[in-house]
Amino acid sequence: MNNHIPTLLQREWMQHKRGWLIAAFAPPLLFLAMLPFGKVSGLPMDSPELMSVGIVLISACAVYGISLLVALFQLPGLARRDTQDRSIEFWLSLPGRPSESVLSTVIAHAWLAPLGGAVVGVLFGIPIAISVLTSRADFSTALAVNWGEVILASSPLLLRGLAGTLPLMLWLAPVIFVLMAASSWLKRLGTPVVLIGGGVAVAVLYKAYDISWPLEALTNLNGHIGRTLVHDGKSLAEAMQSGTNLVTWALQDLGHTLAELATPDFLGWTAVAAAAFALTVLKRSRGG
Amino acid sequence: MTPTWTDQAPIYQQLADRLAVQLLDGSPPEGEALPSVRALATQYVINPLTVTRALQALSEHSLIETRRGLGMYVMAGARERLLRHEREQFLKKDWPALRAKLNRLGLGANDLNWEST
Amino acid sequence: MNLIEAKNLTLRYGKKTALDDVSVAVPKGRVVGLLGHNGAGKTSLMKALVGLLPVQGELSVLGLEPTKNRQQLLTELSYIPDVAVLPRWARVHELITLMSQLQPKFSAERARALLKRTSVSEGDKVKSLSKGMVAQTHLALIAAIDAKLMILDEPTLGLDVVSRKSFYEMLIDEWCDGERSVLISTHQVEEVEALLSDVIMLDEGRVALSISLEDIDSRFVALNHDPAAADAMAAAHPLLRYREQGRTTSLFDGVPPEHITSLGQRVRPSLVDLFMALTRNPALNSKQA
Numbered sequence: 001m002n003n004h005i006p007t008l009l010q011r012e013w014m015q016h017k018r019g020w021l022i023a024a025f026a027p028p029l030l031f032l033a034m035l036p037f038g039k040v041s042g043l044p045m046d047s048p049e050l051m052s053v054g055i056v057l058i059s060a061c062a063v064y065g066i067s068l069l070v071a072l073f074q075l076p077g078l079a080r081r082d083t084q085d086r087s088i089e090f091w092l093s094l095p096g097r098p099s100e101s102v103l104s105t106v107i108a109h110a111w112l113a114p115l116g117g118a119v120v121g122v123l124f125g126i127p128i129a130i131s132v133l134t135s136r137a138d139f140s141t142a143l144a145v146n147w148g149e150v151i152l153a154s155s156p157l158l159l160r161g162l163a164g165t166l167p168l169m170l171w172l173a174p175v176i177f178v179l180m181a182a183s184s185w186l187k188r189l190g191t192p193v194v195l196i197g198g199g200v201a202v203a204v205l206y207k208a209y210d211i212s213w214p215l216e217a218l219t220n221l222n223g224h225i226g227r228t229l230v231h232d233g234k235s236l237a238e239a240m241q242s243g244t245n246l247v248t249w250a251l252q253d254l255g256h257t258l259a260e261l262a263t264p265d266f267l268g269w270t271a272v273a274a275a276a277f278a279l280t281v282l283k284r285s286r287g288g
Numbered sequence: 289m290t291p292t293w294t295d296q297a298p299i300y301q302q303l304a305d306r307l308a309v310q311l312l313d314g315s316p317p318e319g320e321a322l323p324s325v326r327a328l329a330t331q332y333v334i335n336p337l338t339v340t341r342a343l344q345a346l347s348e349h350s351l352i353e354t355r356r357g358l359g360m361y362v363m364a365g366a367r368e369r370l371l372r373h374e375r376e377q378f379l380k381k382d383w384p385a386l387r388a389k390l391n392r393l394g395l396g397a398n399d400l401n402w403e404s405t
Numbered sequence: 406m407n408l409i410e411a412k413n414l415t416l417r418y419g420k421k422t423a424l425d426d427v428s429v430a431v432p433k434g435r436v437v438g439l440l441g442h443n444g445a446g447k448t449s450l451m452k453a454l455v456g457l458l459p460v461q462g463e464l465s466v467l468g469l470e471p472t473k474n475r476q477q478l479l480t481e482l483s484y485i486p487d488v489a490v491l492p493r494w495a496r497v498h499e500l501i502t503l504m505s506q507l508q509p510k511f512s513a514e515r516a517r518a519l520l521k522r523t524s525v526s527e528g529d530k531v532k533s534l535s536k537g538m539v540a541q542t543h544l545a546l547i548a549a550i551d552a553k554l555m556i557l558d559e560p561t562l563g564l565d566v567v568s569r570k571s572f573y574e575m576l577i578d579e580w581c582d583g584e585r586s587v588l589i590s591t592h593q594v595e596e597v598e599a600l601l602s603d604v605i606m607l608d609e610g611r612v613a614l615s616i617s618l619e620d621i622d623s624r625f626v627a628l629n630h631d632p633a634a635a636d637a638m639a640a641a642h643p644l645l646r647y648r649e650q651g652r653t654t655s656l657f658d659g660v661p662p663e664h665i666t667s668l669g670q671r672v673r674p675s676l677v678d679l680f681m682a683l684t685r686n687p688a689l690n691s692k693q694a
Contacts, residue, residue, distance in 0.1 A: 002509075004506075004507060006506075007503060007506040007507055010502075010503070010506075011503055014495065014499050014503075015492075015494050015495070082492070085490075085492065085493045085494075086487070086489065086490045087490050087491065087492035087493065088490075089486040089487055089490040090486075090490045090491055090492060090543075091492075092457060092486075093455070093479070093484040093485070093486050094479060094504065094507045094508055095476055095479040095480045095507050095508055095509075096476075096507050097476060287457070293598075293599060294673075295627075295672045295673045295675055296672055296673065297672075297673060298622040298673055299598075299599055299618075299673070326577075326578065326581070329577045329578075329581060330574055330577050330578045332599075333570065333573050333574060333577060333599060333600065334577070334599045334600065335436055335577070335581065335599065335600050335601060335602045335618075336577065336581045336583075337434075337602045337619075338599065338602075338618070341619065
């Protein structure tokens with residue numbers, strides 16, 4: 001049977017491109033606009049090249065982070081998006097599985113849009129670096145920087161981040177799908193019930209009944225999520241200071257992250273994600 | 289909207305009657321083809337199956353015939369047959385009722401305007 | 406092979422029975438009117454036919470089992486669940502693009518040609534269109550699908566007379582080629598009567614009548630008579646009697662005895678009258694009960 005995901009991804013772009021472009025371009029543009037008025041501190045001043053690499057990386061991470069946060073906020077509501085204007089009936093009257101629809105929404109908003117944002121961040125990194133250098137030193141210093149080398153030096157880390165987005169999506173999946181399932185079945189109450197109700201339940205179980213495994217599981221999940229883009233921050237800092245080949249470091253670090261996927265933890269959380277996904281798809285197939 | 293159908297007879301019969309009136313007026317003339325079932329259906333906004341039934345009725349009265357691969361054609365002498373039939377209908381059914389009415393109103397042939405506009 | 410073959414379809418929601426032992430058969434080359442009061446089961450039946458609602462009983466649409474082969478079935482028929490459900494955020498040309506990629510039998514060229522006949526342009530946002538224009542757009546998009554079976558749930562709701570006429574003409578001109586069939590539910594019974602070849606009347610989930618229009622003429626007898634003959638008529642148990650401009654018409658299922666038919670003049674039983682006679686209007690029900 002035909003795979004409708006490419007078309008459904010195109011639909012997400014058509015419907016949400018304005019929001020995505022704003023989330024991607026506004027932060028760097030705003031930052032550039034505010035630069036003349038503020039002070040940038042905390043960057044390695046000795047080497048313009050190193051500082052530029054830092055700026056490019058920070059810029060990419062910042063825009064990526066903002067886009068991802070926006071997506072995570074919106075995804076629960078997106079589960080009900082077509083029900084609200086009744087267009088779900090239109091979609092259900094055409095070929096295209098409800099499962100493909102839910103999957104496309106998540107892939108587009110949580111994975112592709114933030115990646116696009118990261119690219120925008122990288123591109124803006126250069127003019128931002130130029131501005132900062134110009135304000136700190138002068139324009140000629142900025143021009144003197146070997147931008148080719150800057151990009152080259154940033155690449156291993158950028159690619160490490162890119163590769164890390166896939167495990168990041170896999171670890172975020174249970175959170176995303178549980179919220180989407182709650183939102184599609186409980187409507188407006190969905191997210192509050194999960195976050196507040198869930199939070200209260202976990203706390204009560206722990207404090208009142210000494211049942212700590214829910215809290216531990218959530219803490220562990222949080223840890224896994226934090227270790228996807230960069231597994232070991234300390235080793236990164238050491239590698240950068242000692243001038244080790246970052247490509248080697250990136251590959252090793254990625255290996256550690258991927259290893260966490262071969263654990264019972266991952267299987268357990270993936271089962272949660274799968275169940276929540278199935279619930280979301282079920283609701284959609286019934287017309288929301 | 290398209291001419292509405294009365295409740296006096298099945299729709300196919302009413303369509304057949306309308307087509308017959310047109311035949312009397314020479315449209316289409318004898319030996320010429322009728323519009324296709326599809327064209328008639330679209331024109332009158334009627335299901336083609338009903339159009340087919342109407343044409344069948346006309347064919348049973350020997351007014352039109354099917355020519356293999358070409359469609360329905362008005363038969364020679366159709367106008368004449370139709371005229372005779374219509375006259376019979378008028379004299380048998382319509383005239384007695386009209387005459388009764390004229391008598392009731394006390395109107396004679398001289399009171400009527402025989403000039404057609 | 407019939408395009409739709411349904412036997413003993415039953416659908417229950419808790420206490421409510423949406424479909425009660427419904428059996429229908431739709432061959433090719435037909436325009437079938439699905440009539441029923443609100444809540445009679447028209448929408449449920451249509452949803453069952455396209456696989457959106459699982460039902461008990463045997464059901465085969467275009468040779469496929471709707472709930473099992475839903476995705477494949479959807480590529481071979483066209484379905485309008487409601488003419489007010491186009492995505493409001495989309496522009497018309499975006500819908501054309503998405504549909505050409507989702508529905509293999511959709512022709513973008515044809516959609517554009519059909520849209521030219523309306524006042525809707527491709528750059529319009531659905532949000533900015535009036536209800537009638539949204540319906541016209543939806544109809545144009547669906548008419549651009551080269552399907553063997555069209556299932557339309559109240560497709561002319563919100564359209565003005567000219568647009569409705571235009572739609573009916575298109576239906577006859579494009580879809581009545583003897584190979585395709587259309588199942589159309591509507592409240593405008595009088596308007597579509599001439600378009601139909603068959604009619605299915607649903608009453609509270611059951612099939613009250615499933616007959617071709619041709620057979621209606623022979624099976625049902627409507628006699629127009631003087632009020633004086635009313636008692637004689639009543640004695641023969643007509644389905645329905647109604648008055649119009651001083652004359653009464655009695656509607657019978659089957660030919661009444663000779664002495665009854667001679668009392669009146671035979672007229673065509675209109676679909677509306679038959680519908681009123683055979684189905685229970687929920688609004689009237691509460692008054693009669």
